[in-house]
Amino acid sequence: xxxxTVRVSGxxxxxxxxxxxxxxxxxEGLILGESRFEEQVTISDSQADHIHIKETYNIQKHIACxxxxxxxxxxxxxxxxxxxxxxxxxxxxxxxxxxxxxxNTEQLMTFREKMVHENLKSALAxxxxxxxxxxxxxxxxxxxxHRTEYAAFISxxxxxxxxxxxxxxxxxxxxxxxxxxxxxxxxxxxxLTMKKHxxxxxxxxxxxxxxNEVNKMNDSLQAELQKxxxxxxxxxxLVETLQAEVSALRKRVRERKRNGAAEVAAESPPEQTxxxxxxxxxxxxxxxxxxxxxxxxxxxxxxxxxxxCCSPEQDDSTAAMxxxxxxxxxDSCSTNCRKRRKETPPRRERKRRKSTS
Numbered sequence: 001x002x003x004x005t006v007r008v009s010g011x012x013x014x015x016x017x018x019x020x021x022x023x024x025x026x027x028e029g030l031i032l033g034e035s036r037f038e039e040q041v042t043i044s045d046s047q048a049d050h051i052h053i054k055e056t057y058n059i060q061k062h063i064a065c066x067x068x069x070x071x072x073x074x075x076x077x078x079x080x081x082x083x084x085x086x087x088x089x090x091x092x093x094x095x096x097x098x099x100x101x102x103x104n105t106e107q108l109m110t111f112r113e114k115m116v117h118e119n120l121k122s123a124l125a126x127x128x129x130x131x132x133x134x135x136x137x138x139x140x141x142x143x144x145x146h147r148t149e150y151a152a153f154i155s156x157x158x159x160x161x162x163x164x165x166x167x168x169x170x171x172x173x174x175x176x177x178x179x180x181x182x183x184x185x186x187x188x189x190x191x192l193t194m195k196k197h198x199x200x201x202x203x204x205x206x207x208x209x210x211x212n213e214v215n216k217m218n219d220s221l222q223a224e225l226q227k228x229x230x231x232x233x234x235x236x237x238l239v240e241t242l243q244a245e246v247s248a249l250r251k252r253v254r255e256r257k258r259n260g261a262a263e264v265a266a267e268s269p270p271e272q273t274x275x276x277x278x279x280x281x282x283x284x285x286x287x288x289x290x291x292x293x294x295x296x297x298x299x300x301x302x303x304x305x306x307x308x309c310c311s312p313e314q315d316d317s318t319a320a321m322x323x324x325x326x327x328x329x330x331d332s333c334s335t336n337c338r339k340r341r342k343e344t345p346p347r348r349e350r351k352r353r354k355s356t357s
Contacts, residue, residue, distance in 0.1 A: 028101065032096065077119055102136075
């Protein structure tokens with residue numbers, strides 16, 4: 001709930017001060033007007049809607065008592081008949097509170113004033129009552145300059161709180177806002193004129209027709225804005241759901257890829273350590289080479305000419321058995337065989353015998 005405020009026109013406030021200054025003693029009386037409770041809805045980015053109640057007390061008129069303690073006694077008990085006599089032609093429902101004017105005192109309610117206020121609320125069956133306090137002090141010793149202060153109080157569960165007082169013609173109204181305070185004049189001629197011409201400008205609720213149209217347009221805009229907010233909220237929730245589904249699908253795809261790679265690795269045969277193509281090429285090129293054949297040697301380690309223990313079947317078996325040997329062993333074997341072939345003494349003996357004959 002918003003902070004309650006009291007609105008009073010400058011004419012009414014000046015009249016209250018005038019009664020206070022011209023009187024010889026303290027002054028008190030009743031306050032007439034109306035109290036309004038308006039529900040305001042504020043829409044912001046952080047919150048969809050914020051509802052608060054605006055409580056306003058409009059002071060339109062005051063009735064001064066001829067003396068003190070007229071409508072209550074010394075213990076604070078309120079007399080309803082005395083209040084009706086003070087009101088005269090005014091309605092009892094128009095009473096929204098009472099006021100008190102004191103001199104050279106602080107702006108604090110006394111215990112009796114609190115009791116009178118609570119009893120007045122019970123007697124008039126109005127829980128929303130305002131107490132207005134005006135205090136006057138002298139600023140100069142001769143009394144030519146005075147200072148008048150005013151404050152308003154309301155009670156909530158017997159707890160009195162000070163509320164601000166706004167003078168309508170001493171400050172600017174809120175921007176882009178309409179003044180909904182009713183007129184304070186209640187003369188018969190004014191009422192007759194308003195009834196005669198008011199239907200042309202005012203609607204049944206007392207507001208200008210243009211104001212009603214603007215309020216209707218504002219209500220429709222607020223409804224459209226709330227609808228757009230709900231649509232945006234639903235779309236954002238849908239986007240969040242889709243993002244969650246996409247992330248779940250991506251996770252499943254990654255798991256499937258991992259499982260497929262593991263299955264392929266398990267089904268693939270192990271890599272061969274031997275180079276079969278190289279072995280086949282060596283057997284094809286050097287199968288008939290004498291370096292790869294077994295030979296019969298003499299006691300002096302010379303090969304026996306024309307004798308070869310290697311047959312084609314043995315050659316294939318020997319090649320298969322020697323397929324696992326490295327090229328370095330083949331090269332060393334070939335070099336040794338070449339050296340041994342160069343040393344052939346029997347051929348030299350044959351050449352010598354031919355030369356002697």
